Each structure stands twice: as C-alpha cells, then as structure tokens.
Amino acid sequence: MHTRKLEQHIIILLLMFTINPIFGQKKEVRNTEVDTLTFLNNRKILNSLNTDKFQKKIFVDNDIQIPYRFLMPKNNLVKKKYPLVITFHNSSRIGNDNENQLEPFAKIWLRDEIYEKYPCYVVAPQFSKRSTTYEMNSDGVQISKPSNDVFALLKLITNLEKEYPNIDTNRIYLIGYSMGGSTAQNLMSLQPNTFAAMVSVAAVPDLSNLNAIKEKNIWLIHGKKDDDNPYVGSVELFNKLPSDKKMIFTTFTNLNHNNIVIPFLITDEIPKWLFEKRK
Template identity: 75%
Template sequence: MHKTNSKQILVILFLTLTVNFIFAQKKEFRETTVDSLTFANNRKIVNSLNTDGFVKKIFIKEDIQIPYRLLTPKDNSNKQKYPLVITFHNSTRIGNDNENQLEPFAKIWLRPEIYTQYQCYVIAPQFSKRSSNYEKNSDSIPISKPSKDVFALLELIQNVEKEYSNIDTNRIYLIGYSMGGSTAQNLLNMAPDKFAAVVSVAAVPDFSNLKKLSSKNIWLIHGEKDDENPYAGSVELFNKLSSNKKMVFTTLNNLNHNNIIIPFLITEEIPKWLFEKRK
C-alpha cells in the first residue's frame, strides 16, 4: 500500500511538472547575427515599398494634434472583419510631417505577400515629442511612462473603429520598436482589455499594471547587447510576469539596439504570431 501511494505521488508530481512546462512562459535565445550586407539589403527591401496606400489623416482634440497614416485591407469588404494593427515609431521619427513615422515595422504590412495574406487595418501615429519618457524606479531599473498624447490615442482608435465598422475589435494589436515598443507597453497597461496582443521590441518596460497583464498575449524581443534601452529591463518584466502563460521573451544574443529589427523585416513571423491572437 505504501509503495502504491509513493508511485501515485510520483505520477502526480510528473504530470504537474509536465503541465507546468507545457503551459509556462516561453523564453528563447537565438544566435542570430546580422552582417552589413544583410542589414543593408533587408532595410532596402522595406524602404523601397510604396507608401501611398497609407492615407494621411490627423486627429485633433483640444490642444493635441496627432498626424497619422491609415492603411486599409487590400480586398476590403464590409462582409468580412479585419484586425487592426497600431504601430509606434522610435524617437528618431519624432515630428509632424506625417511621413517619417512609417518606419520598418509600419512598412512590413505593405510587403506584397503580407498585404495579401495578412489583411488588416494599420494605424501609424506620429508624435511631435517623446511618446514615452524614461525614469528609474526604486530598484534603479529604467521604466517608461506615457505622454499625454498617448492617452489621446484611445479616442483616435475609437474614431477609426466607428468609421470602419468591419474592424474586428477582438483583434487589435500593438507593435513598436525602441521608444515605440515602450509606448506599445504603455498603451497595453492603460487599457489592457482593449488589445489582443503586443509585440514590444527593444523597449523600456512599464510595470504600472502588472496584474492586468498577467493574462495578455505579450511578445518581448530584445538584443542582449543593447546598451541604449537596457536588456535587463525586459528580463525584469518577464520575471515579474512569471504567471503569464501567454508571454514570449525572445533574446537575440548577438544583436544590439540598432540591428535588432533586421531579422524580422522580410519574414512573416510577426504578422503570423499576431494574427493567431484574440482577446
């Protein structure tokens, strides 16, 4: 009888560990490298895309003005629902020309194979000043806080939803790089019930609403050699969200802040991951 109980305990322990492994967070390390030729070629492919499909618009609310570009699905039909993607630019794209915010993570949606296979609405707002500001918390870890304009984005998104009733409100996605990755996190913390998933690349983290983020689809991507937005910030966010079984943390061991996006520009990896996610 004692032996039977011991065996039962071992079986239960094994099953528990197996289930926890299967449904736990995913943490991966990639040995990806980017040489100068790959860097130039991947950026050239994306930068050569015609951006005329992104229509120029502007959102105005009291003293806030946010220029933005809007891309509609290739085969837009009122009989079908489409996801909405909001892309956020890095700090080098700050301005009000309604042009410069179309950085690579906005332009990837124009690649012919992506535009055909992953049809969606895309909003690319431009900020005239920093959308996320950085400071250190009590543990001396840099954290990000949203600007006033980021709060206004929620109304901008609502306006676009009203204008295009075939937007799938269960599939609204956020994606950004550097300051834009921080802003994507800020917006998810502000309104976690609004968004289905976020891809945050080389960001400074936002810890302001961790409890609500414990069940959100989050993909953190960071270069281990990033000396601009510290890699340690993403490590800390991943650790703080240890209960989130929908979280993925991808470390690119050999990449830094400036080349971290290059491997994702000519693949479908990010669109595919996003499109599988729903609220």
C-alpha cells in the same frame, strides 16, 4: 521501495509543470547574427516600397495633434471584419511631417505577400515629442510612462472603430520598437481590454498595471547586446508575469539596439503571430 518510486514520480510531474510552456510563459533564445550586407539588403527592400497606400490624416484632440498614416485592407469588404494594427515609431522619428514614422515595422504591411495574406487596417501615428518617458523606479529598474499624446491616441482608436465598423474589435494589435515598444506597453497597461496582442521590441518596460496584463498575448523581443534600452528591463517584466502562459520572451544573444528588427523585416513571423491572437 514503492514509496521512493512514488516520490520520484511526483518530483518528475512537478518538474514537468514547472518547465512546460503549456503551464506558463515561454522563453526562447536565438543566436541569429546580422552581417552588414543582410542589414543593408533588408532595409533596401523595405525602403523601395511605395508608401502611397498609406493615407495621410491628422487627429486633433483639444490642443493635441497627432499626424498618422492609415492603410486600408486590400479589397476591403464592408461585411468582412479586419484586424487593426497600430505601429509605433522610435525616438529618431519624432516630428510632424507625417512621413518619418513609416519605419520598418510599419512598412512590412506593404510587402505584397503580407498585404495579400494578412489584410488589415494599419495606423502609424507620429508623435511630435516623446510618446513615453523613462525613469528609475525604487528597485533601480528603468521604467516607461506614457505622455498625454498616448491618452489621446486611445480616442483616435475609438473614432476609427466608429468610422470603420468592420474593424474587428477583438483583434486590435500593438507593435513598436524602442520608444515605440514602450508606448505599446503603455497602451496595453492603460487599457488592456482594448487590445488582443502586443509585440514590443527593445523597449523599456511598463510595470504599472501587471495584474491587468497577466493573461495578455505579449511577445517581448530584445537583444542581449542592447546598450540603449537595457535588456534587463525585458527580463524584469517577464519575471513579474510568471503565470502568463500567453507570453513569449525572445532573446537575441548577438543583436543590439540597432539591428534587433532586421530578422523580422522580410518574413511574415510577426503578422502570422498577431493574426492568430484574439481577445
């Protein structure tokens, strides 16, 4: 009798360790729906923001030129340390006008409540060609690989750290949507010790350096109805990092590739999550 009870207690404890997010990844499902009015209203709010605070700059590395926009913290104090946030655009923003890359995840940092509460440096690079390319691996999973411009971007980060010594090198964050989400993953995989956290939305995964990112702060966000970048790619990455207790995978059951960013545009959910993370 006592032996049976002991066995039951052991099974319960094992189940607790298996399903408790304290001991492993966290997976959440949201049933959020986005109607046309919400979609248009949220975009209107962001599009009305004045982007002049984002300085226009160009980084040159041999034959590679990367236009980028640069936002300084409000009331930038030399003796205070600030995070560096790097935002990556999707493929529809490819170009060299140094304007079009300011998509929603770049513009959220201009909202008054975010600019006040989450002071940071923000870099929004623009790529003149695809920053990441997709291919099928041997398991039939679509994966992403970085372009040469992504390697050049690592040099830009180093330059910024030297030019602005009050950048907190323990709090460099990556955020991207679609192709940009894949680019964020590429950078995290290439140089994981540089970055404190990453938010990757509707991306094609980078599976090239799993061992190096298995303890990183990673937030994957994907819509189950995504017909552009398959939802299964994020599932694959999540499943390959079972021991990463700092990883979150958020599934939106009703959202697709085009409306997946909408729930985050007029909230501080992403800045709040990022600012809690350090290397």
